[in-house]
Structures are given as structure tokens and as C-alpha cells.
Amino acid sequence: NMSNETKVGSILPDGQGGFILTSVSGKSKKITKDDLYRIMREKQVACTPNGILFSQKKEGIMPAVVSRIYNTRKTAKKEMLSIEKELVDMPDSPEKEEKRKKAEFLNLRQYLMKININSLYGALCEKHFVLFDIDIGSSITTVGRTVIKSAQRFLDEFATNYCGKEVHTEVYGDTDSRYFTITEMMKHDNQPFLLPDNEINPWVFELSKKMEDFVNEKTTDMLKNKYGCAKPTLSFKTESVAPTGLWTAKKRYIVYCRSDEGVPCDEFHYTGIDIKRSTCPKKIRPLITKVA
DSSP, X not given: OOOGGGEEEEEEEOSSSSEEEEETTXXXXXXXXXXXXXXXXXXXXXXXXXXXXXXXXXXXXXXXXHHHHHHHHHHHHHHHHHHHHHHHTOOSSHHHHHHHHHHHHHHHHHHHHHHHHHHHHHGGGOTTSTTOOHHHHHHHHHHHHHHHHHHHHHHHHHHHHHHTSOOOOEEEEOSSOEEEOOHHHHHHXXXXXXXXXSOBOHHHHHHHHHHHHHHHHHHHHHHHHTTOOSSOOOOOOOOEEOSEEEEEETTEEEEEXXXXXXXXXXXXXXXXXXXXXXXXXXXXXXXXXXXO
């Protein structure tokens, strides 16, 4: 519930195991960790990982605006994915072309809404913006970073419990996603990733759903119990399912994707590779794709 009018204060470690609590009015006092959690419960206050306090009593203006845009985006994306699934087995026809165009339109629409949401909160870090508040901008960053890092820990916890031994699943982590491997769990259950007909083993999707649910449950518990969030909305879902991938550097990788948000596919996804960079001539990009 991060918004200008819901911010009520901040905390800083006092170096002795406690905290210095400062209200938005500027008044400060020393409190213990127990005091902090008591205040969070009684006053319905959430504390972000960087120590900024927000009231949970009433939905803030910024969260309300973001929620409205997000719900509209969610509806558009759901319809887009539904159409894309239809297109997979649909024979070429004028109707298929119309559906393809509609899916492209919906994809553009949901993407623009995503940019709107990012821009709205990003503007809070612009000193000339009327609602400028660096505390909110830094809070968004630290919450995102904390959730992403914790997600990897939860994935490893699931895999370790599943296999009965310590397992590390991390492949790559970005600002809003994690790539992980299920190799050890495949070995444990003696399951292949691809079936003889070159289709993804249904077992892979079943396992992915279990991991998704586990991570989301753990994330919700963390946000509620550790940070006092009354209504956590952050969640993860499976996006790319791929048998192989190549990571060359941060934000530079290729993934051989066989399922994209539940839609069957058979294509390479490029991130940060030359064919996706504006400095690469358009006529050269197809040649690089063939080589890759």
C-alpha cells in the first residue's frame, strides 16, 4: 500500500539491536524489535525491507490507480493467451488471420499498460514530479529485490524436500523473474523433459504448478508475517518452459522455448543478444538467427 498519503514514518537500526522510529512529522524515539511488531499489528502498519512504514488502514491513491490499470491489463492478457492457444491448431484461413491480428493488438495493449504501471511508480523518483518521494521508489525496488531473492530460496527448499537431499536449482535471476532447473527432480522421478513425440512431458507442467504454488504460499506468508502486508498481491507464475538455454552474461541469453505462458511453441527467445539490439542492422538479424 505504498503511496504518499499512506507513508507514516521510517525505522533505522540503532546499532544495539533496536530501532529508531521516526514519524513523518519528524518525531523520533527508540523502540525494540518487539515494539516494532506490536506497532505494526495494532496500528495496521507494514514495513518495507528498507525500513519505510505504510498504513494499511485504507487503500492508497497510487495503489488504487495501479490496481485498476493492472486488472485491465490482466483481462487483456488473458484474452490474448486464450486466442494464441486457439491459433496453435487452427488451419490457415481468413478467420485465423483475424484472430492473429486481435492477439497482436491485445499483446500491444497489455504491454502498454505494463509500461504505464512502471512509469507511474518510476515518476515517483523524478524530483520534478509533483508526487516525488524517493522513499516510495526505493521501497518498490527493495520489496521487488527481496521477493525475487526469496523466491530462489523457496525453490531450493521445495527441490530439497522433493529429492530428500540438498538441491540448488538456480540458473539465472533477473529483476522480476528467475530461471531454474528441474534436472535433479527429473532424475529423482526418472522422468524425461521431452517425450518420444518431442512434446513436453505433462509431468513437467504438474511439477511446475506444485513449485509455483509452494513459492507463492511462502511469499505470501513472508509478506504478511515479516513485513506486515495486509493483502499481499505479489505472486509468481510459470512463463517459459525450455529444455535448453544459453546465458552469456547478465541480461544476455537465449532460451529454446517450448511453452510460453501455457501456449505451445517451438522457438528461440533472445534477450540482450545482437538480433535484439537496436545497433544490429535489421537485414543482418535473420542471418544471425539462422546461425544461432
